[in-house]
Amino acid sequence: MVSYITRRILLMIPTLAIISALIFAIIEAPPGDYFESYIAELQAQGESVDTARIQNLRKEYGFDKPPVERYFYWVAGMLVGDFGYSFAYELPVTDVVGDRLFLTILVSFATILFTWIVAFPIGVYSATHQYSWGDYGFTFLGLIGLAIPNFILALVLMYLANVWFGTSIGGLMDPQFVNQPMSWDKFVSILHHLWIPVIVIGTAGTAGMIRRIRANLLDELQKQYVVTARAKGLHPLRALVKYPLRLSLNFFIADIGSLLPAIISGAEVTAIVLSLETTGPLLIQALKTQDMYLAGSFLMFLSFLTVIGVLISDIALAYLDPRIRLGGGAYK
Amino acid sequence: MTVLEKGVALPHTVSDKPFDPDAIYQYTDAQRALFEASQLELMWRKFCRHRLALISLIFLGFLYFTTLISEILAPYNLHTRNINFIHAPPQTIHLFHDGQLRAPFVHGYRYKLNMENLKREYEADSTKIEPIRFFCSGDPYEFWGFFAWDFHLVCPAEDGTLFLLGTDRLGRDVFSRIVYGARISLTIGLLGTMVSLALGIFIGGLAGYYGGLFDVLTQRLIEVIQSIPSMPLWLALAAILPITWSPLFVYFGITVILGLLDWTGLARTVRSKLLSLREEDYISAAQVMGASSGRIIFRHLVPGFASHLIATATLAIPTMILGETTLSFLGLGLRPPITSWGVLLTEAQNINAVALYPWLLWPVLPVILVVLAYNFLGDGMRDAADPYK
Numbered sequence: 001m002v003s004y005i006t007r008r009i010l011l012m013i014p015t016l017a018i019i020s021a022l023i024f025a026i027i028e029a030p031p032g033d034y035f036e037s038y039i040a041e042l043q044a045q046g047e048s049v050d051t052a053r054i055q056n057l058r059k060e061y062g063f064d065k066p067p068v069e070r071y072f073y074w075v076a077g078m079l080v081g082d083f084g085y086s087f088a089y090e091l092p093v094t095d096v097v098g099d100r101l102f103l104t105i106l107v108s109f110a111t112i113l114f115t116w117i118v119a120f121p122i123g124v125y126s127a128t129h130q131y132s133w134g135d136y137g138f139t140f141l142g143l144i145g146l147a148i149p150n151f152i153l154a155l156v157l158m159y160l161a162n163v164w165f166g167t168s169i170g171g172l173m174d175p176q177f178v179n180q181p182m183s184w185d186k187f188v189s190i191l192h193h194l195w196i197p198v199i200v201i202g203t204a205g206t207a208g209m210i211r212r213i214r215a216n217l218l219d220e221l222q223k224q225y226v227v228t229a230r231a232k233g234l235h236p237l238r239a240l241v242k243y244p245l246r247l248s249l250n251f252f253i254a255d256i257g258s259l260l261p262a263i264i265s266g267a268e269v270t271a272i273v274l275s276l277e278t279t280g281p282l283l284i285q286a287l288k289t290q291d292m293y294l295a296g297s298f299l300m301f302l303s304f305l306t307v308i309g310v311l312i313s314d315i316a317l318a319y320l321d322p323r324i325r326l327g328g329g330a331y332k
Numbered sequence: 333m334t335v336l337e338k339g340v341a342l343p344h345t346v347s348d349k350p351f352d353p354d355a356i357y358q359y360t361d362a363q364r365a366l367f368e369a370s371q372l373e374l375m376w377r378k379f380c381r382h383r384l385a386l387i388s389l390i391f392l393g394f395l396y397f398t399t400l401i402s403e404i405l406a407p408y409n410l411h412t413r414n415i416n417f418i419h420a421p422p423q424t425i426h427l428f429h430d431g432q433l434r435a436p437f438v439h440g441y442r443y444k445l446n447m448e449n450l451k452r453e454y455e456a457d458s459t460k461i462e463p464i465r466f467f468c469s470g471d472p473y474e475f476w477g478f479f480a481w482d483f484h485l486v487c488p489a490e491d492g493t494l495f496l497l498g499t500d501r502l503g504r505d506v507f508s509r510i511v512y513g514a515r516i517s518l519t520i521g522l523l524g525t526m527v528s529l530a531l532g533i534f535i536g537g538l539a540g541y542y543g544g545l546f547d548v549l550t551q552r553l554i555e556v557i558q559s560i561p562s563m564p565l566w567l568a569l570a571a572i573l574p575i576t577w578s579p580l581f582v583y584f585g586i587t588v589i590l591g592l593l594d595w596t597g598l599a600r601t602v603r604s605k606l607l608s609l610r611e612e613d614y615i616s617a618a619q620v621m622g623a624s625s626g627r628i629i630f631r632h633l634v635p636g637f638a639s640h641l642i643a644t645a646t647l648a649i650p651t652m653i654l655g656e657t658t659l660s661f662l663g664l665g666l667r668p669p670i671t672s673w674g675v676l677l678t679e680a681q682n683i684n685a686v687a688l689y690p691w692l693l694w695p696v697l698p699v700i701l702v703v704l705a706y707n708f709l710g711d712g713m714r715d716a717a718d719p720y721k
Binding site: 014015018019022023026027029030143144146147148149150151152155156158159162257258260261262264265266268269272283284287288290295298299302303306307310 | 552553555556557558559560561562563564565567568569571572574650654657658661662664677680683686687693696699700701703704707
């Protein structure tokens with residue numbers, strides 16, 4: 001087990017290296033940099049430009065150096081916890097990100113829970129009642145969820161929540177709790193607001209998950225040991241729960257790998273529409289203004305979250321499934 | 333069934349017809365048609381059995397056809413602004429007036445500015461009858477930008493209006509804009525898929541056929557790309573497109589971006605299919621007979637997985653349509669005057685629009701229908717392409 005975990009963690013290093021290079025290339029690609037647009041903006045407003053200060057900043061953050069050198073500077077900084085400086089906020093990136101990253105994790109985690117709680121029983125039902133009306137109905141519902149663009153669902157749900165329950169529009173908590181320390185009331189308020197993004201982000205992932213559970217369990221149910229168990233008179237429920245369900249549970253955890261990127265993607269868009277205090281709105285702002293360290297570090301955080309999530313799911317899987325733990329077919 | 337009795341001879345069962353030993357090899361017409369059908373015919377038959385897929389195919393075919401003649405189908409020009417009808421709600425089509433059946437018509441609008449909340453209020457005036465005209469000349473347009481024309485399938489009455497789905501904040505007809513938007517929204521997914529298909533076949537093909545270090549490297553790269561959340565990456569890539577680009581260039585830029593992050597799944601399919609097909613006996617036979625790599629790939633391998641690949645690609649199209657819609661909605665995708673369904677939905681960006689002008693949400697309906705149709709179509713094609721099912 002220990003060797004397996006070590007191996008997985010070591011494998012993360014090249015993955016993260018490639019991701020960081022990719023991200024750096026992308027945020028480096030647009031012509032110009034933040035300072036150029038900043039100067040242009042100041043000049044457009046007719047304000048004087050403090051050239052000396054900007055030159056200083058440029059120098060300090062290495063904008064006079066070639067991109068490759070800057071890349072290593074950025075990566076080296078991240079390794080010691082220095083994620084760069086946000087020019088728009090004039091704050092270190094970690095200060096800007098702070099709470100928002102926590103809320104992103106909270107929303108993502110709640111969404112995964114929601115997806116599981118909804119997808120598992122429905123998937124099992126669909127597989128055991130193949131081609132029944134219920135099966136078709138759930139499949140259709142799932143497809144609809146897949147087809148509705150997230151942002152529209154978010155808008156409509158937000159509106160309905162406001163009309164029906166009087167939930168305040170936008171944000172992840174009632175306005176009076178913003179910037180307040182965590183308290184029970186604040187927590188309840190967050191819960192009141194959380195369900196909209198969770199449902200919105202969860203719909204697409206849930207649909208996919210139901211289909212995959214169904215297919216997986218169907219394969220398992222056709223196997224001979226299940227047929228034998230049923231033929232020997234084992235109760236259908238027991239014949240289902242004893243082995244096929246356990247096996248599909250493994251798959252359940254393994255599926256985080258494909259679920260998590262989708263959830264974080266959805267979370268970004270939904271957050272922008274619902275103006276949640278998560279990473280989404282800040283990221284898009286940073287991308288638009290070429291606030292490159294902020295944007296880059298954000299993308300890095302999000303990718304890191306996914307990689308960690310996949311790692312945790314792999315470890316849990318190895319713990320549950322001896323075939324993986326013992327090395328056979330550890331990776332595809 | 334005959335009842336057997338003791339002591340009675342069994343009934344005689346030998347047929348007195350002449351015996352034809354080849355009878356078993358004679359097929360009925362239906363059987364012959366099945367056994368002699370080509371692979372393509374078999375697939376088509378299997379596809380037709382999937383009702384939803386067939387309906388989806390017809391539906392999508394119809395939609396693509398409409399994009400050819402959007403100008404004629406839309407009652408208004410894409411950019412026509414009806415200044416007197418800003419944020420007008422949809423008009424319903426009526427068939428009866430005073431209990432009498434007559435040609436389809438709409439009621440004209442009476443406009444009033446509510447001085448309390450400064451809201452524009454439109455009220456259907458049931459005395460104002462505006463019959464819809466068919467095959468008529470109306471709003472002038474340039475057909476595909478080639479020549480000026482004014483022929484429409486339906487037009488509003490002279491001096492009347494016909495806002496089937498209401499108007500937006502500039503008084504433009506939402507229905508007409510949806511019809512025009514189909515042109516961009518439906519093609520962007522196709523073009524994007526072509527980009528990702530080209531990349532996927534090329535990279536996946538090389539990895540699958542040659543294997544070795546290249547295969548290992550691409551496998552790692554694919555894993556990495558798949559593990560990054562796609563939407564933030566799309567956003568980042570879309571932010572690269574310079575603002576100075578013309579909208580048409582941005583359109584192509586967006587298709588490339590959508591394709592750039594989507595090839596991984598296709599590359600994997602190509603690779604795994606190639607790997608399994610490479611081991612087949614007929615490939616070894618071709619190799620032994622001295623066929624070149626190119627001949628083996630294109631003559632023997634490609635037909636083996638082409639149908640499967642097309643099905644997989646079809647399933648990728650809806651993701652791209654949704655991706656474009658989202659990017660445009662967030663203001664990082666297409667920009668006016670290029671009009672896609674996503675661009676139309678930017679009008680409904682805030683909660684006010686949902687509360688006050690819900691008809692601005694209509695463009696979401698074609699998005700949902702098209703995404704569903706592509707999903708069904710792809711499912712049907714995948715089932716049809718699988719010879720073992």
